[in-house]
Amino acid sequence: MELLLSNYQPAKFSNRTTQKVWLENLSKAEQVRIATGFISSASLIELKKMVEVNEKPNIEMLIGMHYFDGFTKQQYDCALALNETLQAQNRGAVYLSNAMRFHGKLYSFNDAKQCFGAVVGSSNLNSLFSAYKIYEADCFFDGDNAKTIDKSIQNIFGKLGKIITDLQIDNFIQNNDLLENHYGVNKVSPEELTRIWTTKTDTSFEIPMKTEAKSNLNCFFGKGRVNQRGFEMPRPWYEVEIIVPVSITRLPNYPANRTFDVVTNDGWRFSCETNGQNSKNLRSQKDLTILGKWIKGKLEQSGALTMATPVTENVLSQYGKNTMKLSATADPNLWLIEF
Template structure:
């Protein structure tokens, strides 16, 4: 699809990084379908000593979302040799006849606009400007500046930390790139007016979104989106990505925040104790 419809800059850079890694390790490549639009989600799994793949999957989901998705997806698992052989031939023919190695493919002269990562999320609503201004008019003078910490394996960089244990299988599931929570210092959580521990608040963001956040952990130190931890992460990291300050797969560092121009997110109180504004504007 990207060969005809284009890439966002983040997609292109991620594909180039992956292609370079695979080439350097001698374990694969990334190809762009150039002959026609191709949106096949077909995965083959091989072993070195086997002439054909040992299993395959075909369906609607992206491979990374199979175990951790709140969307309805359908996939079929194949282990029959005749089907696996046909799928393997399809892959080989696509590579030979209908695609080019992305490292040998001309870099796009322009990129398509990066979509907002919160659009169409089931746990997020769009707040129209009139609604936002009405809530903004009820702001009090109380503002909490939540620090954005850049520890290597937590907070904004939970993706690089230890994965979650699947108790049924014993497998460790890596954390999602957009999984994020903010660890708020005790001097803020115990300050007068900060949301109470285990409370759920509705936040309206400065760029027009609304979703629920939950205050959890010892002395209410964990500030996270309710239900799906990726919601808050999509909002924060998405802003950094669209501003050209962060690439997918790279850690959030002090330099990233410095380039963006913010090291905190402002949590602003309104007249309704269950409604707050979140500000991450530059």
């Protein structure tokens, strides 16, 4: 048994993390079984793409809490899409626990002969695919212990689960704020938001939202990270990096090659940075999905964008805006963004 920790500062103790061990075993498995309480739309879409770009593994997954606690429409559609892909390729299925709430987090990895590894602990699927800065603790097992866990997961599927298409779900959660309680993001009070926006200066830049097929807002469709085994992990659905034209980055007072805080017009505060040649890259600092969740989340909530589909000119047209406005405030380290 090996204890796995998230290993974030200041509690950094070891080199092996759950995410690293999970991905390492995933890439060499023929069959993966997952029993987890909660999921996110993004983790399901990323898992679906992983299935599409790799010949293995087969995947069986039980979603343990959402039948009782509710799905958003987006989460449910993503779960159906993953199940459809798995079943169409004869590579597994998505199950829901409809007998009772299941809040465990169990993962097993099998080769052609037997289970060779399993993870048990606090990590939901969300934290395994993306850089969520929540400190998790898990245990990795091999040998007979791993086989026992794998057998238990199969028993849980049999006792608690039904294939998602065998269950009728018609009521959905309406509110799904992607940045709520997100590491590195703060919600600004209405009073503070009003005060900050009164400090806005005349310096501003209208940054075009580009719709290249595999970059900018569509990084998800670019090449994923490929390990030494040739196994490809897709890029996160919400990964975004805005490429700003040189005609803008060379303008006076553009925040070139620096880090600064931004406050959005709907009241979120987080850090961004500009870097690269001519400061052409504009992105959220440390976690590229923060800015992506804000931009793509707005597109999704408006109905203009469907998950796992590209941001196109038509999507931006439906949304009604194809630029993001970046404005300076009286504080040189604080900028405002509107989209």
